[in-house]
Amino acid sequence: MAAFAGFIVMLPLAGVAIAALGQDTADIAGRDIARYAMTSAGLALVVGVLTAITGTIAAWLVAMHRFPGRQFFAWSLALPLAVPAFALAYSYADLFDVAGPLRTYFRDALGFDPGFSMRSTGGAAFVLSAAFYPYVYLAMRSAFINQSVNVLEAAAMLGCRGRQTLWRVALPMARPALVAGVALAVMEVLADYGAVQFLSVQTLTTGIVRAWSVYGSTVSAARFALPLLATAAVLMWLERASRKGRSHETGRSRWREIEIQPLGHAAGWLATFYCSCLLTAGLLLPIGWLIWNLGASSPDWGRLAHAMQNSALLGAAGAALTVLLATMLALGTRRLPFVARLASLGYATPGAVMAIGLLAPAGVIWTITPGSGAAVAIVLLLLAYSARLMAAALEPIDAGLARVTPSMIFAARTLGRTETAASIAVDLPVARGAMLTAGLIVFVDILKELPATLILRPFNFDTLAVLANNFAIDERLSQAGPPSLLILALSLPTVIWLTRRIALARPGT
Amino acid sequence: MLRDVSRRYAAREVVKKAGFALHPGRITCLLGPSGCGKSTILRMIAGLEPVDGGSITIHHDVVSAPGVLVAPEQRGIGLVFQDNALFPHLNVRDNVGFGIQSLKPDARNALVQELLARFHIGHLAAEWPHTLSGGEQQRVAIARALARKPVLLLLDEPFSNLDGHLRATIRQALMADLRDVGTTVLVVTHDPEEAMTIADDLILMADGRVLQTGAPSECYDNPVSLTAAQLLGEAICLPAHIKDQFADTPFGVLPAPGQTDGNALLIVRPKDVILADEGMPVTVLSARRFGRETVVAVARDAEEFAIQTRPAELAAGQVIHLQLHPDIALPRFLPCPPD
Numbered sequence: 025m026a027a028f029a030g031f032i033v034m035l036p037l038a039g040v041a042i043a044a045l046g047q048d049t050a051d052i053a054g055r056d057i058a059r060y061a062m063t064s065a066g067l068a069l070v071v072g073v074l075t076a077i078t079g080t081i082a083a084w085l086v087a088m089h090r091f092p093g094r095q096f097f098a099w100s101l102a103l104p105l106a107v108p109a110f111a112l113a114y115s116y117a118d119l120f121d122v123a124g125p126l127r128t129y130f131r132d133a134l135g136f137d138p139g140f141s142m143r144s145t146g147g148a149a150f151v152l153s154a155a156f157y158p159y160v161y162l163a164m165r166s167a168f169i170n171q172s173v174n175v176l177e178a179a180a181m182l183g184c185r186g187r188q189t190l191w192r193v194a195l196p197m198a199r200p201a202l203v204a205g206v207a208l209a210v211m212e213v214l215a216d217y218g219a220v221q222f223l224s225v226q227t228l229t230t231g232i233v234r235a236w237s238v239y240g241s242t243v244s245a246a247r248f249a250l251p252l253l254a255t256a257a258v259l260m261w262l263e264r265a266s267r268k269g270r271s272h273e274t275g276r277s278r279w280r281e282i283e284i285q286p287l288g289h290a291a292g293w294l295a296t297f298y299c300s301c302l303l304t305a306g307l308l309l310p311i312g313w314l315i316w317n318l319g320a321s322s323p324d325w326g327r328l329a330h331a332m333q334n335s336a337l338l339g340a341a342g343a344a345l346t347v348l349l350a351t352m353l354a355l356g357t358r359r360l361p362f363v364a365r366l367a368s369l370g371y372a373t374p375g376a377v378m379a380i381g382l383l384a385p386a387g388v389i390w391t392i393t394p395g396s397g398a399a400v401a402i403v404l405l406l407l408a409y410s411a412r413l414m415a416a417a418l419e420p421i422d423a424g425l426a427r428v429t430p431s432m433i434f435a436a437r438t439l440g441r442t443e444t445a446a447s448i449a450v451d452l453p454v455a456r457g458a459m460l461t462a463g464l465i466v467f468v469d470i471l472k473e474l475p476a477t478l479i480l481r482p483f484n485f486d487t488l489a490v491l492a493n494n495f496a497i498d499e500r501l502s503q504a505g506p507p508s509l510l511i512l513a514l515s516l517p518t519v520i521w522l523t524r525r526i527a528l529a530r531p532g533t
Numbered sequence: 534m535l536r537d538v539s540r541r542y543a544a545r546e547v548v549k550k551a552g553f554a555l556h557p558g559r560i561t562c563l564l565g566p567s568g569c570g571k572s573t574i575l576r577m578i579a580g581l582e583p584v585d586g587g588s589i590t591i592h593h594d595v596v597s598a599p600g601v602l603v604a605p606e607q608r609g610i611g612l613v614f615q616d617n618a619l620f621p622h623l624n625v626r627d628n629v630g631f632g633i634q635s636l637k638p639d640a641r642n643a644l645v646q647e648l649l650a651r652f653h654i655g656h657l658a659a660e661w662p663h664t665l666s667g668g669e670q671q672r673v674a675i676a677r678a679l680a681r682k683p684v685l686l687l688l689d690e691p692f693s694n695l696d697g698h699l700r701a702t703i704r705q706a707l708m709a710d711l712r713d714v715g716t717t718v719l720v721v722t723h724d725p726e727e728a729m730t731i732a733d734d735l736i737l738m739a740d741g742r743v744l745q746t747g748a749p750s751e752c753y754d755n756p757v758s759l760t761a762a763q764l765l766g767e768a769i770c771l772p773a774h775i776k777d778q779f780a781d782t783p784f785g786v787l788p789a790p791g792q793t794d795g796n797a798l799l800i801v802r803p804k805d806v807i808l809a810d811e812g813m814p815v816t817v818l819s820a821r822r823f824g825r826e827t828v829v830a831v832a833r834d835a836e837e838f839a840i841q842t843r844p845a846e847l848a849a850g851q852v853i854h855l856q857l858h859p860d861i862a863l864p865r866f867l868p869c870p871p872d
Contacts (some may be wrong), residue, residue, distance in 0.1 A: 430663075437581070438581075
């Protein structure tokens with residue numbers, strides 16, 4: 025069973041490697057691949073640094089200090105996770121357009137033009153940082169909260185105070201979490217298609233989609249995918265390696281809640297201002313602008329409703345399949361940890377790469393059964409989602425199953441259950457909450473997913489993300505707003521529930 | 534019921550031809566130091582691990598042998614883990630009822646109630662495991678194991694997680710309740726005091742081998758080897774030479790009926806020596822008073838050991854004389870290990 029789940033994940037990865045070996049039909053020079061790769065790398069670097077700084081500061085403030093609005097920011101700072109990055113890109117590009125409201129205002133009121141366009145690598149870095157800083161924020165916040173008070177008190181006794189504690193104790197101890205959080209943000213940057221494509225920044229991922237859609241060449245697409253796959257493996261390894269040290273991060277012996285430092289009046293409001301800025305940049309401003317512009321369009325409600333239904337169904341089916349496979353994998357890999365590590369590779373792999381990898385096996389099926397087009401495409405799409413999001417689901421499920429000690433399973437066996445029955449009676453109920461969490465995470469990610477959906481979807485099968493992308497490509501921005509906002513409407517309640525749950529979680533609960 | 538059972542992990546043989554039988558309705562303690570293989574034996578009896586050699590039989594049925602492994606759920610053996618392994622998603626009542634799903638709900642509830650009452654945890658029926666104290670969790674775990682009316686109940690280091698001063702009380706009460714139930718019980722422990730207190734029968738183990746079986750007092754007074762003697766508490770080991778039923782020892786000539794002539798070891802417990810004006814001379818290293826006793830660390834040539842005596846003013850460096858307690862009628866000798 026676990027082997028089957030592992031196979032599902034490995035299939036597209038192997039597909040990419042095999043496809044890349046094929047005879048090239050599109051004439052894409054190695055030079056272009058190198059140029060796209062440089063852009064991807066530059067973008068990843070800038071976003072990595074930006075998210076590391078902004079996310080860490082936010083986490084440090086929220087986890088260890090008291091200031092106005094702290095409780096609210098604790099969970100709301102993670103909300104940008106509900107917003108697809110391409111929606112941010114549409115909104116910011118429009119806001120900062122030469123004829124857009126911000127620059128018009130500056131020209132009229134102040135007599136100068138800031139001259140900053142979002143349609144640049146710098147702009148893309150800003151948009152993606154605003155979208156992905158929550159990964160660093162969540163990782164660091166949990167690291168700060170979990171650190172042992174004893175260590176902080178020991179630091180205080182040795183003369184370390186305030187910011188010194190951050191630099192000399194808390195930050196070094198939280199370094200594994202920082203690496204993990206930044207690795208996740210960078211993976212998302214490399215996987216992003218919708219935002220960079222709209223901002224006219226050519227990355228490896230846009231290269232993949234273009235090679236496939238414009239030149240119709242799976243081989244070229246696969247060649248763009250190979251460096252991404254390699255990077256994904258490195259990132260995954262980094263993330264895993266950083267996690268190995270985590271047991272140092274939490275004081276295993278006894279856990280006491282951190283003393284929260286009250287900030288002074290001015291400093292407190294400064295902290296509030298900082299957190300508000302992050303939330304504004306990642307959620308309020310861009311989404312507000314999309315909502316503001318709703319009036320300018322007359323959306324095709326029938327088409328939207330249909331796309332929303334498709335998105336919700338794909339999300340639900342994909343979540344169910346992924347959780348099922350991930351649970352099998354988690355139960356099976358108690359004995360085969362290597363398979364789980366392989367499966368995690370999928371998470372770092374961009375959806376576009378997954379899709380390209382699945383095109384080759386799909387071609388075989390389509391040749392054998394020509395009539396099965398749409399159904400096979402949907403199944404492949406679900407497989408691509410599962411392969412891509414397996415690790416995201418695996419992590420909470422693994423954590424949930426960790427509450428089941430080996431002796432509990434042995435106890436169930438001596439109490440008359442067979443191996444399978446013991447697993448059903450103990451493992452599944454204990455991990456139930458974790459499975460729900462995993463399902464919701466996958467659901468939200470599928471709603472936001474664009475490149476794999478674009479490549480694998482059946483003809484005329486629209487999801488909200490595809491619809492938004494199609495309108496945006498045609499520069500019908502006001503019309504790209506409604507589908508983007510509908511994605512938010514579907515994902516926001518889920519993300520609020522998830523982040524509140526994560527934000528309120530304390531060790532030992 | 535165990536015959537020449539062996540178990541190896543990779544190259545290391547952790548259980549070496551161990552064998553013993555358990556007597557129905559009695560409480561047996563398997564005593565040995567950490568890592569001697571006693572927990573492995575427990576897991577092999579429960580069917581959680583196969584045997585690499587020998588066999589395990591229950592009522593003349595072979596349940597474990599090389600190539601034979603009756604599944605744990607089909608053995609009718611209850612096992613209580615060191616960490617109790619209560620299911621966190623079930624309350625106390627459902628934990629206890631977990632193993633008897635085949636019963637009708639009425640019968641099941643009645644049995645659960647009866648067990649909870651018997652172990653004095655009836656008031657906790659609706660509680661969740663994490664809200665219970667260690668002692669309460671243990672009672673739940675034992676009630677859960679007993680619900681299936683096992684032919685044998687295995688307890689793995691049952692009292693090691695309890696606090697010192699509570700331990701003796703809880704142990705006494707729990708073992709009394711278990712005795713009332715009348716099940717055959719095998720307790721694994723590394724605590725000699727615990728074993729001596731609760732066991733009807735004792736099995737001494739070291740390094741994967743069974744050293745000795747028998748009544749606790751018999752094992753204490755007549756250890757078969759120095760290791761066996763040391764398992765049950767401190768043992769002082771002194772050279773002796775036996776000739777014609779008498780032994781020449783540092784305490785003087787002592788009777789040694791039935792002993793073979795030649796070099797031997799005299800085994801003495803720290804409580805079995807007294808201070809005297811003459812006898813074996815030793816040098817005091819340190820003396821420490823614990824209530825009504827004084828523990829004195831002494832050196833005899835290169836050998837150091839501790840003795841327990843009545844309170845006395847002793848200074849380090851002082852030479853004192855020891856004699857065997859007059860109550861010791863027959864001192865214990867062991868043949869010299871061939872070294």
